[in-house]
Amino acid sequence: MARIVIENCAVATVDADSTEYASGHAVVAGNLIESVGPGRAPSDLTDVVRRIDGTGHLLTPGLVNTHHHFYQWLTRGLAQDAILFDWLVALYPVWSRIDDRLVHAAAQGSTAALLKSGCTTAMDHHYVFPRGGGDILGAEIEAVAELGMRFTATRGSMSRGASEGGLPPDSAVERTEDILTATEEAVDRWHDPSFGSMLHIAVAPCSPFSVTSELMREAAELARRKGVRLHTHGSETAEEEQFCKELFGMGPTDYFESVGWLGEDVWMAHCVHMADSDIAKFAATGTGVARCPSSNARLAAGIARVPDMLAAGVPVGLGVDGTASNESGELGTELRNALLINRLHGRPDAMTARQVLRLGTMGGAAVLGRQSEIGSVEPGKLADLALWRIDGVLHSSIADPVAALTLGALPPLALLLVDGRPVVEQGHLVRADEESIARTCAAAARNLAARG
Secondary structure, eight states: OOEEEEEEEEEEOOOTTOOEEEEEEEEEETTEEEEEEESSOOTTOSSEEEEEEOTTEEEEEOEEEOOOOGGGGGGTTOSTTOOHHHHHHHHHHHHTTOOHHHHHHHHHHHHHHHHHTTEEEEEEEEOOOOTTOOSHHHHHHHHHHHHTOEEEEEEEEOOOOGGGTOSSOGGGOOOHHHHHHHHHHHHHHHOOOSTTOSEEEEEEEOOTTTSOHHHHHHHHHHHHHHTOOEEEEESOOHHHHHHHHHHHSSOHHHHHHHTTOOSTTEEEEEOOSOOHHHHHHHHHHTOEEEEOHHHHHHTTOOOOOHHHHHHHTOOEEEOOOOTTSSTTOOSHHHHHHHHHHTTTTSOTTSSOHHHHHHIIIIIHHHHTTOTTTSSSOOTTSBOOEEEEEOSSTTTTTOSOHHHHHHTSSOOOEEEEEETTEEEEETTEESSSOHHHHHHHHHHHHHHHHHTO
16 A cells, blocks of 8 residues: 655644654555654655655644635625624625536635645535526535545525525525425435545535524434434524524524534534523533634624633534635634634633644544544544644744644645645645636636626
8 A cells, every 4th residue: 555654743643642743753554544653654664655754844634624605705805894694685695696607616716725724624504506506516516526625515505585584585595395305315416424435415504594493403304314414503693692582582502402403413603602501502412613713703793602612522623614704715724813812801721722723623523523534643544634834934933833833824834635645735736726716716706796
């Protein structure tokens, strides 16, 4: 079996003991991590096709993105000073004009940004399916596969339009029966539950203010019957909490509980406005959280209580969110933002460098239900690895390699492996031409804007 050897680098394994090596190695055999340890790799290894001198570098697990909206790559920089509800009202009409060709372009742009920032596994929450839009979910799955990232695609949905008290226009929603049929078809067509799978499908009605309770209940039943995970937005803003109380007579967490949406197979995006009782319910049920610090700051949503969630035992990962509310599109920068934002309440130990690295790796893997496959540098796990250069001018004087990654500027990527195969080399995509993607995305954004 062909082997890749990476040695002479700092290694942060993010295993259960948070093992680190000031100078260590990792050996990749095929698509698996064969060994990891201190010092150089054994000199008698056979079938070594590549030996990398990692001097001046940090090796970590590839980052795991637990919440995104790829299609929003085409609507960045709009509604710059709006809170969530106003931002959505401004953009829903634009999004309702997308099609599969535009989504393919947007997915390539989003995937490129993620890969170049160290992300090896991502999910996408797609919930806009205009009539006549073509095979939208298939288009984004194809785009991600072309660039080589591990993927959890979700068949999202909106069923509560403005005429039924929801936020999206009626033209942007679907009928419940059509949603359930399309969702089951997506699971049957694409979901691969095998070890090492490059593609999972999850069930993902959009949010309490865009989906009926009937759809929430039936979607949960469908997902559990098919053995796939459940995802939605929850407790993102104060306005959402008030909406739930007015419409359902209870807050978001109690509402989710009432429709069968708490459990180890569920994760929620944001969870900014959580009382102690909400956190306790998430912890007791194993419900996961996708923390999106930059998007929450961009939309003035607030600061999620991540330290309290972790202390209670809630599974927490990091997410970019859509690039219409986080224009960078990078997951790597969310490490630093999560660390700093959670200290704003005056607790310098609220989030540490190693805690936030764990959020972005093993935390995300657990939220996506893949902790036995990815998220740490351990023998037997999939070879999804990031090799960061930390001896350049921006990082060489930072004593702690992990702090260089999580407190410093985002380091350049020397190498990113997904499933044991290079997808980024020296900061550049391996499988696609970045300039071509940039031109295609710019043209697609202009095309979408002109459809108004």
